[in-house]
Amino acid sequence: MSQLPSELKYTESHEWVRLEGEIAFVGITDFAQSELGDIVYVSLPEPGRILRKGDSFGAVESVKTASDLYSPISGEVLEANELATNQTELVNTDPYGKGYLLKVKLSDPSEVGSLISAEQYAKLLP
Template identity: 50%
Template sequence: METPADLRYSKEHEWVKLEGDVAIIGITDFAQKQLTDIVFVELPDKGRGVESGKQIGVIESVKSVSDIFCPVTGEIVEVNEALQDNPDTINKDPYGEGWIVKVKLADKTEVDGLMSTEDYDRFVSESK
């Protein structure tokens, strides 16, 4: 399992990458492997306000429907529309082309409350 060092992680298996005051959000390699075969992604509207812990979308594999939770608070400034046509990009490149939304943060320090790479790896191995 791959867990990049420069990212932060949530207990719902989302990753967050900070670029200025914008958080890029996706799901982790562990999460995409659990889901396998992602075949549908329902994305939120751009410009919408979001709160940490709230549902912002849905991700479906052949067999399952899962919520995507927003790990931070702010405003959605971009969504990855390309996932509509190629949802399996999340399987192929979860930390790159498979990003899901970009959120302009209300408070940049919120990200510090998320898990580090080591913490997330430990969290995953304990939850297995």
């Protein structure tokens, strides 16, 4: 059974968002990482890039699959987590912690309302 911290917000495309004021941390869910298997490559945008909600901002890859990442919110990329790109196994072992992917400065905090809760996300999983 995959882990689903209740304080996070989720998307149907298996990303999560953690809010700290106007700053959002973004990553992929425990379910997503377990479906992918051993993650061997993470590509992320340069800091400074402006994302709109729904934009493809990178990809995570295992040996046999590649999965595009879609931004759950709009805003400016403050940081792409180098730990995740250099030690990709952290995305598998600690997807909600050290294995986060982006730190984004929100440009439209109201969008957070359209994200789904852990409970709603759980219903989407098989």
